[in-house]
Amino acid sequence: MKVVFLGPPGAGKGTQAAIISKAAGIPTISTGMILRDAMAQGTVLGKEAEGYVKKGELVPDDVIIGIVKERLIQPDCEKGYILDGFPRTVAQAQALDDMLPDALDTAFSFEVADSEIMARLTGRRECGACGAIYHIKNGPSAKGSACEKCDGELIQRADDKEETIRNRMDVYHRQTEPIKDYYKQRGKLVCVDASGEPERLAKELLKRLGL
Ligand code: AP5
Numbered sequence: 001m002k003v004v005f006l007g008p009p010g011a012g013k014g015t016q017a018a019i020i021s022k023a024a025g026i027p028t029i030s031t032g033m034i035l036r037d038a039m040a041q042g043t044v045l046g047k048e049a050e051g052y053v054k055k056g057e058l059v060p061d062d063v064i065i066g067i068v069k070e071r072l073i074q075p076d077c078e079k080g081y082i083l084d085g086f087p088r089t090v091a092q093a094q095a096l097d098d099m100l101p102d103a104l105d106t107a108f109s110f111e112v113a114d115s116e117i118m119a120r121l122t123g124r125r126e127c128g129a130c131g132a133i134y135h136i137k138n139g140p141s142a143k144g145s146a147c148e149k150c151d152g153e154l155i156q157r158a159d160d161k162e163e164t165i166r167n168r169m170d171v172y173h174r175q176t177e178p179i180k181d182y183y184k185q186r187g188k189l190v191c192v193d194a195s196g197e198p199e200r201l202a203k204e205l206l207k208r209l210g211l
Pocket of ligand 1: 007008009010011012013014015016031032033035052053054056057058059060064084085086087088092120121123124125133134135136138139159168194195196197198
């Protein structure tokens with residue numbers, strides 16, 4: 001199973017990817033998480049990406065495409081994977097098609113109104129150790145400021161500030177939304193309603209994927 005999760009920041013891609021990955025026994029490849037790990041470790045990639053990520057701009061295509069190419073040849077990807085946050089430009093979508101020996105199964109587009117996004121992202125907290133996602137109101141950790149899964153510290157992402165969120169939304173509409181047409185023309189696009197309870201969307205995705 002090879003699927004792409006597309007959608008604006010805060011649409012719930014990471015939240016749903018965690019559920020589907022577990023149910024399908026396949027990894028999630030989140031380019032955002034790969035970049036944040038690299039930034040935390042201060043690697044060459046992290047230093048290159050930091051300026052873009054903190055402003056909410058896209059990291060250049062050649063950098064991201066190189067990362068994904070390397071990741072997809074790892075043994076844990078043999079049974080399939082969920083791509084969360086990649087592709088994000090038409091050039092990335094074309095590069096992905098060139099990388100894959102067989103076609104992608106589905107590109108799910110998470111549809112949610114811009115007006116819902118700000119509250120979701122300003123209230124998001126992420127585990128600094130395992131990346132588990134929480135929300136101070138919609139999905140708090142039972143352990144307060146510690147992660148339920150690994151006791152790691154919950155942190156607010158550097159790009160979850162109002163001004164940066166607005167820019168990320170703008171970047172999404174300008175640079176990423178056109179990918180929907182790319183996948184529509186290839187018969188791969190499935191739009192799902194990402195508003196409302198996360199459990200409802202999880203149920204729908206599991207059903208659509210035959211899980
Ligand atoms: P990335 O990490 O991919 O961020 P994003 O796409 O902006 O998406 P988010 O992670 O913010 O949101 P999400 O949809 O996963 O929502 P979540 O499940 O967390 O990218 C970050 C940056 O890295 C980019 O800006 C760019 O600089 C760079 N980058 C990454 N990939 C790149 C690429 N391919 N090319 C170039 N640059 C790239 O949910 C959000 C919150 O809402 C959580 O608190 C959650 O608990 C809550 N929530 C989830 N679902 C619901 C629901 N149904 N109802 C209410 N609350 C909900």
